[in-house]
Amino acid sequence: xxxxxxxQNFDWTLLSLALILGFLGLVTLYxxxxxxxxxxxxxxxxxxxxxxxxxIFLVISxxxxxxxxxxxxxxxxxxxxxxxxxxxxxxxGSKGAMxxxxxxxxxxxxxxxxxxxVIIILARYYSKHANTTGLTLRELINPFLLTIIPFVLxxxxxxLGTAIMIVLIAGSMTVFVKIERxxxxxxxxxxxxSIPLVWFFLREYQKARxxxxxxxxxxxxxxxxxxxxxxxxxxxxxxxGKGFLKGTQNALSFLPEQHTDFIFSVLAEEWGLIGSxxxxxxxxxxxxxxxxxxxxxxxxxxxxxxxxxxxxxxxxVIINIGMVMGLMPVVGVTLPFISYGGSSLITVMICxxxxxxxxxxxxxxx
Amino acid sequence: MSKYLQSADxxxxxxxxxxxxxxxxxxxxxxxxxxxxxxxxxxxELRRLSANNCIRLQxxxxxxxxxxxxxxxxxxxxxxSFDLNIILKDAKPVEHTIEMLSQYVDVPATELMSKISRxxxxxxxxxxxLKQDIGRDAxxxxxxxxxxxxxxxxxxxxxxxxxxxxxxAHLIGYLGEISSDELKSGxxxxxxxxxxxxxxxxxxxxxxxxxxxxxxxxxxxxAAGQVVRVLRTVEAFPGHNxxxxxxxxxxxxxxxxLEGSAGAIIAMDPATGQILAxxxxxxxxxxxxxxxxxxxQWDSLVSNPFRPMENKAINAEYPPASVYKxxxxxxxxxxxxxxxNTTFYCPGYYKCGNRVFRCWKKRGHDKVNVVKALAESCDxxxxxxxxxxxxxRLAWYARACGLGSxxxxxxxxxxxxxxxxxxxxxxxxxxxxxxxETLSVAIGQGYNLATPLQMMSxxxxxxxxxxxxxxxxxxxVETAEGELxxxxxxxxxxxxxxxxxxxxxxxxxxWDVVNKKKGTAWIAHxxxxxxxxxxxxxxxxxxxxxxxxxxxxxxxKPDHLKSHAWxxxxxxxxxxxxxVVVIVEHGEHGSSAAAPLASELITTYLSIVGELTLxxxxxxxxxx
Numbered sequence: 001x002x003x004x005x006x007x008q009n010f011d012w013t014l015l016s017l018a019l020i021l022g023f024l025g026l027v028t029l030y031x032x033x034x035x036x037x038x039x040x041x042x043x044x045x046x047x048x049x050x051x052x053x054x055x056i057f058l059v060i061s062x063x064x065x066x067x068x069x070x071x072x073x074x075x076x077x078x079x080x081x082x083x084x085x086x087x088x089x090x091x092x093g094s095k096g097a098m099x100x101x102x103x104x105x106x107x108x109x110x111x112x113x114x115x116x117x118v119i120i121i122l123a124r125y126y127s128k129h130a131n132t133t134g135l136t137l138r139e140l141i142n143p144f145l146l147t148i149i150p151f152v153l154x155x156x157x158x159x160l161g162t163a164i165m166i167v168l169i170a171g172s173m174t175v176f177v178k179i180e181r182x183x184x185x186x187x188x189x190x191x192x193x194s195i196p197l198v199w200f201f202l203r204e205y206q207k208a209r210x211x212x213x214x215x216x217x218x219x220x221x222x223x224x225x226x227x228x229x230x231x232x233x234x235x236x237x238x239x240x241g242k243g244f245l246k247g248t249q250n251a252l253s254f255l256p257e258q259h260t261d262f263i264f265s266v267l268a269e270e271w272g273l274i275g276s277x278x279x280x281x282x283x284x285x286x287x288x289x290x291x292x293x294x295x296x297x298x299x300x301x302x303x304x305x306x307x308x309x310x311x312x313x314x315x316x317v318i319i320n321i322g323m324v325m326g327l328m329p330v331v332g333v334t335l336p337f338i339s340y341g342g343s344s345l346i347t348v349m350i351c352x353x354x355x356x357x358x359x360x361x362x363x364x365x366x
Numbered sequence: 367m368s369k370y371l372q373s374a375d376x377x378x379x380x381x382x383x384x385x386x387x388x389x390x391x392x393x394x395x396x397x398x399x400x401x402x403x404x405x406x407x408x409x410x411e412l413r414r415l416s417a418n419n420c421i422r423l424q425x426x427x428x429x430x431x432x433x434x435x436x437x438x439x440x441x442x443x444x445x446x447s448f449d450l451n452i453i454l455k456d457a458k459p460v461e462h463t464i465e466m467l468s469q470y471v472d473v474p475a476t477e478l479m480s481k482i483s484r485x486x487x488x489x490x491x492x493x494x495x496l497k498q499d500i501g502r503d504a505x506x507x508x509x510x511x512x513x514x515x516x517x518x519x520x521x522x523x524x525x526x527x528x529x530x531x532x533x534x535a536h537l538i539g540y541l542g543e544i545s546s547d548e549l550k551s552g553x554x555x556x557x558x559x560x561x562x563x564x565x566x567x568x569x570x571x572x573x574x575x576x577x578x579x580x581x582x583x584x585x586x587x588x589a590a591g592q593v594v595r596v597l598r599t600v601e602a603f604p605g606h607n608x609x610x611x612x613x614x615x616x617x618x619x620x621x622x623x624l625e626g627s628a629g630a631i632i633a634m635d636p637a638t639g640q641i642l643a644x645x646x647x648x649x650x651x652x653x654x655x656x657x658x659x660x661x662x663q664w665d666s667l668v669s670n671p672f673r674p675m676e677n678k679a680i681n682a683e684y685p686p687a688s689v690y691k692x693x694x695x696x697x698x699x700x701x702x703x704x705x706x707n708t709t710f711y712c713p714g715y716y717k718c719g720n721r722v723f724r725c726w727k728k729r730g731h732d733k734v735n736v737v738k739a740l741a742e743s744c745d746x747x748x749x750x751x752x753x754x755x756x757x758x759r760l761a762w763y764a765r766a767c768g769l770g771s772x773x774x775x776x777x778x779x780x781x782x783x784x785x786x787x788x789x790x791x792x793x794x795x796x797x798x799x800x801x802x803e804t805l806s807v808a809i810g811q812g813y814n815l816a817t818p819l820q821m822m823s824x825x826x827x828x829x830x831x832x833x834x835x836x837x838x839x840x841x842x843v844e845t846a847e848g849e850l851x852x853x854x855x856x857x858x859x860x861x862x863x864x865x866x867x868x869x870x871x872x873x874x875x876x877w878d879v880v881n882k883k884k885g886t887a888w889i890a891h892x893x894x895x896x897x898x899x900x901x902x903x904x905x906x907x908x909x910x911x912x913x914x915x916x917x918x919x920x921x922x923k924p925d926h927l928k929s930h931a932w933x934x935x936x937x938x939x940x941x942x943x944x945x946v947v948v949i950v951e952h953g954e955h956g957s958s959a960a961a962p963l964a965s966e967l968i969t970t971y972l973s974i975v976g977e978l979t980l981x982x983x984x985x986x987x988x989x990x
Binding site for chain 2 (some may be wrong): 009020132156175178220224225228231232233234235237238239268269272273277280287290294298300303314318322325327
């Protein structure tokens, strides 16, 4: 059963990338939770534990042939959706958002895991329906439903950031397998018409929230202030940075999410342009590597699965870093490997495991 | 065949993937370009701003809405309070600054230092409150020595000020610092620790109207923490001004009348349900809650046997006593048990089984019909009527009159009162209802309990022809600029279960109470206006039982066993404009302790609204 070729073809590059990014994440987190109090806080040790748990999940994810996930895709999907429903009923959370499910001594955020389920179920569907002329509107109904269900459930929590991620991942995968030209035009026209319609039915406070989302300057005491502080932190790093544990903006505790969504600004302040570009390049290598796995895979499910995973990492990096630099609206999207949070880390570790899985089994296609 | 040709093969995917790589590269280039812009081109400026965490946020507190009486007389406003804060990051060295400071504010340095150490763990840039409301003298001293006091910041906050000491204290209520439980409850979104919120009375119920919206400023500060320039401002939005339905002069009068005794007075417009006055005695000083009080002050408030913290008008439950005979009369008339001509003979007592139930008047009332029974408050008449009605039928009428459940006034802690039924007693005690208990209930004693506000509801229904209104305390709401937002409208919550004829008979009885020489409140009659009402004496020691306990020596009765005195009235009898309920705890008799207060309040009100020019020299008041 255990083929020698599997060992020979093991993708050490992907594993190394996961280890490097994980290490950089721990170092940055250490600084971000230490600066204000001089001693590392609980978060650091918790994340350390999550990191090792994540490695275990990574290994589990490449032990089985990834084709198993093709076969069990719908079961995984239903399971994750039930967890999301569970969150709405039994969920716990803070600041009015219900995102966590508590299991004894730890809690998980099912919205993170759902991203993987959507990637698998869409890869399963598209691998059977893709053709060179592109998908028609009728063929898009199923993927649409598969995406909209978790989207609505996550918006209800509410966790806008993750909900948008689901749509971006599904959208990227769909565009990758190609939409038929006429259907694509229909979709665009439909979108153009529906946006003002939806806007018309929104309430005043909902409109205000969307406008603030698009233009943080409308909320100078909240999001707008966060962005300014984040830009100051990044910019003040200049070329070589202030050095490890020397960041000052961090100490202000200006951001409630300085160790989660805004962690990149801590990194950029302490390591400067040099450190920031290095980390961006590591992410870029990871993404190119992911696309390369898709490229070398010889059957559609593996290819589309790898594209979905890569799309997830790509969008999270672009949106998170774009956001802290004031290029994008502020939504709660984590930076893979770096942001604090167990569910987010484990999700990305499973994804790495899946990529390794596809990569090492590329010769096993009959 | 064609389908097979179109199916996506590995090469097709490879072509598409090549396109994707270019998109990815472009996106990363944009990110790197932005990094370059921030860290190299803007780097110097942003490093300067970061040096001292120059960009900070400052709160702008909204000013809380003002509270007026119905005629626009200002009752509650805000005054500036100068609060002393320290920002640890800017105050170098902290010990020295505190030493200096303690000279100017007259607080020992150790006490100031303890405030700081209590806030360990919070950010160096968050202001720590050292002393609230330092007063103008200390403020002047600190302003003069500002440059020797780095990191010391004086913030101006509007502070609640209750203009008339103890005036309508229970109704208006007071503010207090938000508790951590309240913050966690989720009901107070947008609030922060240290905020003041309404804790009692109108301040609490209309918190949402009065509060306003917090604003703030993004400012740039220099190394000493002083503001160099203001970057962005979000204006605070002041709370709405509210006009209560009470009349300040009448409220003041009611409080004067109650001075020295424990009890409550309510005045209401029976045609609208608007509360004109609501006094509860003893009261408390609301400003003490805002300014902070010592443990001793607080202890003396909560341990006072006369319960100053309780709004007796809505929160205290008393036996309704003889005022309840109105309900018994209505029930008996409506059920056809009696009519206006039915008479009973009162020898001064009534035998039921082997027990003797006494009338308050030992000599008895002779032959009594319903009007006379109300006017002279004959117990024996109502014992017999009550016996015929039975407790459950009586309870149905009492509930239909609005007793036994809260009136729904916009104030917290309103009590429900209690209307007993046979089933209620069985469920509560497991013991069967006794006939004797029905007799007690029929004259408003026994298990019966009612709040003064419920009694007000009852007497107003009689006054206005049978409509029950929700008691209103809010007249209108305006914005801070004076723009009308909402005029509070009357709300009907029920109807008296009495026909026109029944109502006329009851009203005749109530008129006789005050205006017939033998009426129980003759003492309260005035020449200028017809008042109708009903007295009540809520006994704390049972009148039922064997012969001799009726003759407890009144002079020797300890104060806490003395009866509560009730009077519920309306005037003018023909066209009622005001209804008044008075309860004086341990005042002994409704006729002597409560009724004169009601008639004085009524004449005061009618002269305020110009219905009455006081001519009479209430000469015959002290007789009878």
